[in-house]
Amino acid sequence: MYALVDGNNFYASCERVFRPELNGKPIVVLSNNDGCVIARSNEAKALGIPMGAPAFEYSKCFTLNNVHVFSANFAFYGDMSHRVMSLLNDFTPELEIYSIDEAFLKFEGFTYFNLEKHCTELKHFVGQCTGIPLSVGIAPTKALAKVANKICKKFPIQTKGVYMMDTEAKCMKALKWLKVEDIWGIGRQHAKRLQQIGALTAYDFINLPDAWVRKNMSVVGLRLKLDLRGIPTLDLEEIEPKKNIATTRSFETMYSELSDLRERISTFAFSCAEKLRKQKACCNTLMVFIRTNNFRQDMPQYNNSSVIHLPFPSNSGIELSHFANLALNKIYRKGYAYKKAGVMIMDFMPQDQVQLNVFENSNVKHEPLMKAIDKLNKVYGMQKIRLASQDLKRVWKMKQEKLSPKYTTSLKDIITIFT
C-alpha cells in the first residue's frame, strides 16, 4: 500500500503555526513580487479567491473580508517542510518527498498492520510536533493514494483527515466520483480531449481502450490508467541530481537599459553556479532569456532566448556570469521595457570527471575561490560575497511587503514569550 501525505494549505498553515490567533481566519500567501495568490486557507477559498489570482485585482476583497496577506517566505516554508518530512521518515522505511508539502510513503510488509490507525497516529504526531495539519490518503497504488487524499480534503469531517481505499468497491466508488480533470497527471489539454469523447470521470477514463490512451496520451497516460486500475505501475522515485537548474525572476519595475539587465543576469548566473556546486557538477550549456511584460498589450512585446555551449565545463560563478552576459548581448534590443529574465543551465557532468581541453579550460584559480565564497556565505548568510557586477547595495529586488519573520531559521527572528 501507498500513502500520500500532504500539508493542508501548506504555506498558509505554516504562517499560522506562529500566529495561532489566525486559526479560522482567511489567509493568502502571495508569490514573489507579491504578484499573485499561491496559497489560501480554507476560509480564503470560501471567499472565492482563486489560485493564481493577481493580488492587485483582489486587494479590495482582501481588505473587505479582513484577509491576512503574506509575502512568500520560502526560507520558512522550506524549513517547516524539512521538519515534517523528517518526522514522516519514522513511519515508513520508504519515503519519496514529492514536493515541498507532499510525500509518498510505501508500506511493504505491513500486511498485519492497521494502516489506517498507523497513519492516524502519524497525522497526530506531526501535528503535535510541527503544528502542520495533514491529510493522508492510503491506497494500493500511488495514483489511487492521490485520489484517497483528495477525498480527505473534500470530506474532512467524515474522514478526519485519513482515508484508506483498501477494497475494489471503495476504489471504484471513488473513481466514479472523481472528475476527469481532477486526476493527478491529467492537465487542461488532456481533460478537454477526454471530455470531448465523453469520458467525464476517472472511472470512464480507466475503461477507455489502451490503444486510444497510448495514442493520445503517450505511455505516460497509459501508466496512469493502469495505476488507477489498481495495478502498481508508478513506484517511488529516487532523488536524482537535477538535469536543469534555473534562476528566473520578474522585476519590481521594468528595465530598458542593458546595464540593468546585465546586473540581473550576473546575479542569476551566479546563483545558478552556486546551486550547481551544491550538486558537485559542472555545466556545458547555458541559456538566457529576457521578456517584456506579456500582460501589457499596449506596449511593444519582445521575447527572446539564447543558448551558449560553453568552451569548457564550468561551475564558476564568475565564468557562468561572463558567458551569460555574452548570451544577453546577443538578444538584447534597445527600446523595450523588460519585465522578466532568467538563466538556465543544463548538460551537467560530475565536477570530478571534467576532461581538460587542449586550448581552453576553466580558470584553475576559480575552484578554491568558489569554495571560499560558498563557505563564507554559509557562515555569514546568503549572498554576502557577490560579484562586483551585481548590485552590491541590495540583496533582494522584490516587492515583499508582507513578509513574515523567519521564525525557525534566523536567531534574530525567534519569537519572544512574555510571562
Next chain:
DNA sequence: TCTGGGGTCCTAGGACCC
C-alpha cells in the same frame, strides 16, 4: 501601476552514420 518560479518526461522529425 500591479499578473511567480522551478522542474520532469515524451514524441516527432531531421541529420547523420554504416
Next chain:
DNA sequence: TCTGGGGTCCTAGGACCC
C-alpha cells in the same frame, strides 16, 4: 518503370506537476 535497411543523436515543442 523499378532507388535499402537499420540504427543513433539532437532539438523543439507539448504535456504535465507543485
